[in-house]
Amino acid sequence: MTDLTKVRNIGIFAHVDAGKTTTTERILKLTGKIHKIGEVHDGAATTDFMEQEQERGITIQSAATTCFWNNYRFNIIDTPGHVDFTIEVYRSLKVLDGGVGVFCGSGGVEPQSETNWRYANDSKVARIIYVNKLDRLGADFYRVVAQVKDVLGAKPLVMVLPIGREAEFVGVVDLLERKAYVWDDSGNPENFEVKDVPDDMKDDVETYRAELIETALEQDDDLLEKYLEGQEPSVEEVKGCVRKGTINLSFFPTYCGSSFKNKGVQQVLNAVVDFLPDPTEATPQPEIDLEGNETGGYAIVDPDKPLRALAFKIMDDRFGALTFTRIYSGKLIKGMNVLNTATGKNERIGRMVEMHANDRTMIDEASAGDIVALVGLKNVQTGHTLCDPDNPATLEPMVFPDPVISVAVAPRDKANAEKLGVALGKMVSEDPSFRVEVDEESGETILKGMGELHLDIKVDILRRTHGVEVEVGKPQVAYRETITQPVTDSYTHKKQSGGSGQFAKIDYTIEPLESGSGFEFESKIVGGSIPKEYIPAVEKGFKTSLDRGPLCGFPLLDFKVSLTDGGFHSVDSSAIAFEIAAKAAYRQTMPKCGPQLLEPIMKVDVFVPEANVGDVIGDLNRRRGMIKSQDSTPTAIRIKADAPLSEMFGYIGDLRTFTSGRGQFSMEFSHYAPCPRNITEQVIEEVKEREAAKKK
Numbered sequence: 001m002t003d004l005t006k007v008r009n010i011g012i013f014a015h016v017d018a019g020k021t022t023t024t025e026r027i028l029k030l031t032g033k034i035h036k037i038g039e040v041h042d043g044a045a046t047t048d049f050m051e052q053e054q055e056r057g058i059t060i061q062s063a064a065t066t067c068f069w070n071n072y073r074f075n076i077i078d079t080p081g082h083v084d085f086t087i088e089v090y091r092s093l094k095v096l097d098g099g100v101g102v103f104c105g106s107g108g109v110e111p112q113s114e115t116n117w118r119y120a121n122d123s124k125v126a127r128i129i130y131v132n133k134l135d136r137l138g139a140d141f142y143r144v145v146a147q148v149k150d151v152l153g154a155k156p157l158v159m160v161l162p163i164g165r166e167a168e169f170v171g172v173v174d175l176l177e178r179k180a181y182v183w184d185d186s187g188n189p190e191n192f193e194v195k196d197v198p199d200d201m202k203d204d205v206e207t208y209r210a211e212l213i214e215t216a217l218e219q220d221d222d223l224l225e226k227y228l229e230g231q232e233p234s235v236e237e238v239k240g241c242v243r244k245g246t247i248n249l250s251f252f253p254t255y256c257g258s259s260f261k262n263k264g265v266q267q268v269l270n271a272v273v274d275f276l277p278d279p280t281e282a283t284p285q286p287e288i289d290l291e292g293n294e295t296g297g298y299a300i301v302d303p304d305k306p307l308r309a310l311a312f313k314i315m316d317d318r319f320g321a322l323t324f325t326r327i328y329s330g331k332l333i334k335g336m337n338v339l340n341t342a343t344g345k346n347e348r349i350g351r352m353v354e355m356h357a358n359d360r361t362m363i364d365e366a367s368a369g370d371i372v373a374l375v376g377l378k379n380v381q382t383g384h385t386l387c388d389p390d391n392p393a394t395l396e397p398m399v400f401p402d403p404v405i406s407v408a409v410a411p412r413d414k415a416n417a418e419k420l421g422v423a424l425g426k427m428v429s430e431d432p433s434f435r436v437e438v439d440e441e442s443g444e445t446i447l448k449g450m451g452e453l454h455l456d457i458k459v460d461i462l463r464r465t466h467g468v469e470v471e472v473g474k475p476q477v478a479y480r481e482t483i484t485q486p487v488t489d490s491y492t493h494k495k496q497s498g499g500s501g502q503f504a505k506i507d508y509t510i511e512p513l514e515s516g517s518g519f520e521f522e523s524k525i526v527g528g529s530i531p532k533e534y535i536p537a538v539e540k541g542f543k544t545s546l547d548r549g550p551l552c553g554f555p556l557l558d559f560k561v562s563l564t565d566g567g568f569h570s571v572d573s574s575a576i577a578f579e580i581a582a583k584a585a586y587r588q589t590m591p592k593c594g595p596q597l598l599e600p601i602m603k604v605d606v607f608v609p610e611a612n613v614g615d616v617i618g619d620l621n622r623r624r625g626m627i628k629s630q631d632s633t634p635t636a637i638r639i640k641a642d643a644p645l646s647e648m649f650g651y652i653g654d655l656r657t658f659t660s661g662r663g664q665f666s667m668e669f670s671h672y673a674p675c676p677r678n679i680t681e682q683v684i685e686e687v688k689e690r691e692a693a694k695k696k
Helices: 020-030 051-056 083-095 111-122 141-152 199-217 221-228 235-247 265-275 414-430 452-464 532-545 575-593 610-622 651-658 677-695
Strands: 007-014 063-069 072-078 098-104 126-132 156-158 160-163 171-174 179-183 192-195 252-256 285-288 294-299 308-317 320-329 331-333 337-340 345-348 352-356 359-363 365-367 371-375 385-387 405-411 435-438 445-449 470-472 480-483 487-495 502-512 519-523 559-567 595-608 626-632 637-644 664-674
Touching (some): 007 083, 007 111, 020 126, 020 265, 063 265, 072 265, 083 111, 083 308, 098 141, 111 141, 126 141, 126 235, 126 265, 141 156, 156 199, 160 199, 199 221, 235 265, 252 265, 285 308, 308 414, 320 331, 414 435, 414 445, 414 452, 445 452, 480 502, 532 559, 575 595, 595 610, 595 651, 595 677, 610 637, 610 651, 651 664
Parallel strands (some): 007 072, 098 126
Antiparallel strands (some): 063 072, 160 171, 171 179, 179 192, 285 294, 308 320, 320 371, 331 365, 337 345, 337 385, 352 359, 352 371, 502 559, 595 637, 595 664, 626 637
């Protein structure tokens, strides 16, 4: 049985390029999990095992690994920093008890670290801060600490001070112990000496130490009172207070070092043990009913309670589907049956593995507080709860943002067409922020995602991992058409070619309706000028025509046809004749009704730093956007606007440029609105070109 007080489930998160993956590599080396360090820039890091990650030098999907430090077991998840993959950070933080926020010593608090920090606040995850890359030019520990206060509105608790700056950085001073840890230049993390505090740092050390003790003792009134009376607390008492304050998010212990040069990482590992919560101390997960309302119950971390586990990530690899699962309470034993509350079906637990990046160790049982991967579960998706069939409950599910961009893909040939469906099915189950739809009008497969890099990598995964070659189209907009003027008209269908002929005459009025009304048909025939049995055929003729509008062939919305009069022939008239008459009448009259092109308007929600509001609003106006509101939030300004979808392609890139990557946006469909004339002419030209290309 694992002693839960000796388990730490932690995630490492930061802005892209602050050194998360390098820090993870150093932790694995120090804990004896790997013997040779792999570097990210060589594409050899242990946790970056996808080809796409090795080439681009970025982390795309979270990797899980387990290691031991001083008899404590760490389950570590290395998360991506790039904004298109924040979904990975979000779902990792959801199942972790603590986190290490890595900040670059020269870059400081960067935009993506703000987003990840916000996610961690939402998930109430205790964190320690690690300021990395202090050996770099322009690195300044004290500046980064000030930014954590100003930009994140958080309270850093400085635990160590750096010795030397930039290239002269040699080690750290532990404030509580008043000891200096100095590394040599061999690059070995084990090669350090413990010395006295350098003379030129003594004053700073005492100032920061006093601040550290006062802040920590606010967690314990008795100790604070004694301290104010002049009684110095022991190091253990201070550590107890720091742990308490870290777990209740009062402050964040702050460390520094250079992972690449192997300096200062041990202190971070000790801090994880000393200050981050074990699974029993973290905020327990609320249980909900099937409607999503909280039941008041909590999944308390205890191996003897009924099983509660959350599937937080699905990964497909050469051995089949792996479902990463965090066990909150109870035990998972190989061969047992569990209930999936989302599908209502039972699943049998086959193989269970403990993951180390993409290597695995088979295990027979796991219990509360563990993170394991289950092999071969068929119907489990991200966010599903696995529980005891006799004592069911659902854990609070994850909420995923809607995709904002789409492209059409087509398989190169028939062999690829068969593989495409299977590959996309696997990719959608792995990544809930990636969606696939088939356009009913064109029959194209549409991929939707969180950004252009996101879709770029998905197409790359299709090609490499699944061996599917696809052609990628330009992003498309689904336009619609409507009419603006009523017209009364008449049409006669006559056909005589030996034997019985065809005859149908209809008089009708076509008029525009309110937006959103759809298609309406009314017969005003009195006195039998058209027999009753032929009237449904007239309606059918108009209804089957509305898929192609008179302007560009987009579906036609919101109009009414009233049948006023007509004529028939006792021999030559038939239902088919009246249906043909109605179709021809549609083609004859619609162009006279003032047809108009409609475009989809999106609700756009943008978060930007205060300094960039003017630029962003100016840009939205240029994109024909209508600004609806502007509100302040603690970290940014929120702008709400309506803008046409056709103008929003490539927006994320421009927004990042205006805001140095700090801006974020989401958008969803709102309504259809009339297109300006110049846009209509442009679309008509494009449609003509496409038709001509097809004929060739």
